[in-house]
Amino acid sequence: MLLLGTSIYAQEATEIYLFDLIQTDDSFTISNAVNISKNEGYDNQPSFTDDGTAILFASTRDNQTDIARYEINENYRLWVTNTPQNEYSPMSYPKKKKYFTVVRANEDDSQFLYKYAYKNKAPEILISNLTVGYYLWFDHRTLISFVLGEIETLQVSNFKYKIKYPIQSYIGRSLNKIPQSFSKGENLLSYISKSHESPEIYAINPVNSEQKYLADALENSEDLTWTNDGTILMGRNDKIFKLKPGVDEEWVAINIESDLPLKSITRIVVSPDGTKIAVVVGE
Numbered sequence: 001m002l003l004l005g006t007s008i009y010a011q012e013a014t015e016i017y018l019f020d021l022i023q024t025d026d027s028f029t030i031s032n033a034v035n036i037s038k039n040e041g042y043d044n045q046p047s048f049t050d051d052g053t054a055i056l057f058a059s060t061r062d063n064q065t066d067i068a069r070y071e072i073n074e075n076y077r078l079w080v081t082n083t084p085q086n087e088y089s090p091m092s093y094p095k096k097k098k099y100f101t102v103v104r105a106n107e108d109d110s111q112f113l114y115k116y117a118y119k120n121k122a123p124e125i126l127i128s129n130l131t132v133g134y135y136l137w138f139d140h141r142t143l144i145s146f147v148l149g150e151i152e153t154l155q156v157s158n159f160k161y162k163i164k165y166p167i168q169s170y171i172g173r174s175l176n177k178i179p180q181s182f183s184k185g186e187n188l189l190s191y192i193s194k195s196h197e198s199p200e201i202y203a204i205n206p207v208n209s210e211q212k213y214l215a216d217a218l219e220n221s222e223d224l225t226w227t228n229d230g231t232i233l234m235g236r237n238d239k240i241f242k243l244k245p246g247v248d249e250e251w252v253a254i255n256i257e258s259d260l261p262l263k264s265i266t267r268i269v270v271s272p273d274g275t276k277i278a279v280v281v282g283e
Helices: none
Strands: 014-024 027-035 043-048 054-061 064-071 076-079 086-092 099-105 111-117 132-139 142-147 153-158 163-169 189-193 200-204 211-216 224-226 232-236 239-243 255-257 268-270 276-282
Touching (some): 014 043, 014 054, 043 086, 043 276, 054 086, 086 132, 111 132, 189 224, 224 268, 232 268
Parallel strands (some): 027 255, 064 086
Antiparallel strands (some): 014 027, 014 276, 043 054, 064 076, 086 099, 099 111, 132 142, 142 153, 153 163, 200 211, 232 239, 268 276
16 A cells, blocks of 8 residues: 555556345345446546445546546446546535545645535635545534544544544544444444454444444455445455344355456445445456
């Protein structure tokens, strides 16, 4: 993993595939693969828009990283940034469809979270004194950030009260909201703790920092996503595994119906309605 200046994001050649995600009882199948990036080089960090109709992702062109948007129903990709800077980790800006957010690596080696408009507005720094590596919009006024430093920390930024505070350290890059069907209506997020001999998955309340152990992370895997019924999915090599905390005792591979030579699966993300899954694989 690279550091500031060239960004923390390693520029490995990757592609993004979109699959249908089908659940039957407690088993899952993914099928009908579509390559949504179709681009040589680095294509990574997919995120669904809030309405689930499109996917934002980082993609390489002309030796730099811009942001692309894939419209699912139209099977159409377009570029939404074209700047001298490298942009990463795009996400929809909560409750405002005209905007999205990115981590931008600037020429002066700074790396901040920016808000971009799809049309006719200059980008805006959202937090000028926080070196954000990865992040999660918890709600429209609360940002959860993986913050770079001597020790990576998990920090909360509340824009309503204009405060920020750390809630954990020694964390992994994967930050996710936990479905309320699993959390029994409580607003929680999950993270991977690296404070132990083996990485562990925890639930944490960003308001009071109360946390709970959920499961051991899949060995040699950095990224997870949640299905709507509260099952965790993680990828490794050419397989995706599932585990439902409190129900499953071990990680079990799910069925992938595809003849594609999938390899080196890393980031995965499930759509808001639970019917699609985007998967990053080695090129």
